[in-house]
Amino acid sequence: METTTRKVIKNRVAFLEQKVPGYVSVLGITGILLLWELVCRLNIVPPLFLPAPTAIVTDGWELISSGELLKNLIASLYRIFGGYAIGAIFGITVGLILGFSKWADAIFTPIVYSIYPIPKIALLPLIILWFGIGEMPKIAIIALGVFFPVLINTFSGVKNVDPSLIKAAVTFGASHVSVIRKVILPGALPTIFAGLKLAAGTALLLLVSAEMIAAEYGIGAMVLHYGNLMITTKLMAGVLILSLLGLTFNRGLQWLERKLIPWK
Structure with a gap:
């Protein structure tokens, strides 16, 4: 009975720890594209509503060769990288301050949570009124x-840092800046990266x-x-x-996360 239980546990652990080969994702995407092309070729869905992948690639290449895509892409990259x-x-910065200071937490956290649910795009007319028409x-x-x-x-990550680590750092004479830089920030980094993604x-x-x-x-x-x-x-x-663009953004953040949080 004990041997059977061990085998069951071993199989479960092996299932949880198994690694999926990288080509599986490629095969999945390829299968979807082939199915999409087949649906369009058989005219199950009119091309106006769902163009075939080959037609999209053909017209996409036309956008590239004419320079239209590059012009629009540069404008979008400038805006998204600047804003991000x-x-x-x-x-x-503000998350670290609110998480570290109880006074700042008590004063500003209710304000943050009251403003957060507002759809940001609804504020665009007001922002245009403030900054004028342009990139800003x-x-x-x-x-x-x-x-x-x-x-x-960031605020949640700071709050979840083990308090005993902070007390130990303070006990050994670490300043507020050192505590934030060497204890709080490394401990909060996984949650910060979740927010960045x-x-x-x-x-x-x-x-x-x-x-x-x-925008023009x-x-x-x-x-x-x-x-x-x-x-x-x-x-x-x-x-x-x-x-x-979204996939590249996500992969870039994952690479940066591996570099900054090698212990994760």
């Missing part, structure tokens, strides 16, 4: 959307929304333009670029 960097820096409103709305999830995750999706969503509302150039503006013209192949090419 500003929002992340301020979010981490789009960068500001992205920064605002990034700021709150990063702040909240969450904020990356929010930044992409706000980028597209802002470009569709108030950008991937979001390009998608809206071809949607109005009912050229769905080029519309889907823009959506594909947005998907690749």
Whole structure:
């Protein structure tokens, strides 16, 4: 009976620890693309509503060769990197302050949680009124959307650091700055990166929304333009670029996380 139980436990552990080969993801994506192409080839769905992947690639190459895609992509990258960097820096800084200082926590945390649920894109007209028409409103709305999830995750990460580690550091004479830099920040990094990854999706969503509302150039503006013209192949090419942009963002954050948190 005991031997059987050990075998069951061993099998369960092996199942939990098994590694999936990298090619499985490639095969999955390839299968979906082939099925998509087949559905379009058999005309199960009209091309206007769902263009074939080959048609999307053909029109996407036309966008690349004409320089239109590059122009729109540069505009979008400028906005999303600028807004994301500003929002992340301020979010981490304020989160550390709120998590470390009980006074700051008591005063500002209720304000943060009352503002956080407001849809940030709804503030775009007000931000345009403040900053005028140009790049600044789009960068500001992205920064605002990034700021709150990063702040909240940083705050939660600081609060979850083992108090005994902080007390030990203080007991050995560490200053407030040293405690934050050598104890709190390393302990909170996994949660901070969770917030950064969450904020990356929010930044992409706000980028597209802002470009569709108030931009002449950008991937979001390009998608809206071809949607109005009912050229769905080029519309889907823009959506594909947005998907690749989000994937690249996520992979970049994962690489940075492995470098900064090797012990995770």
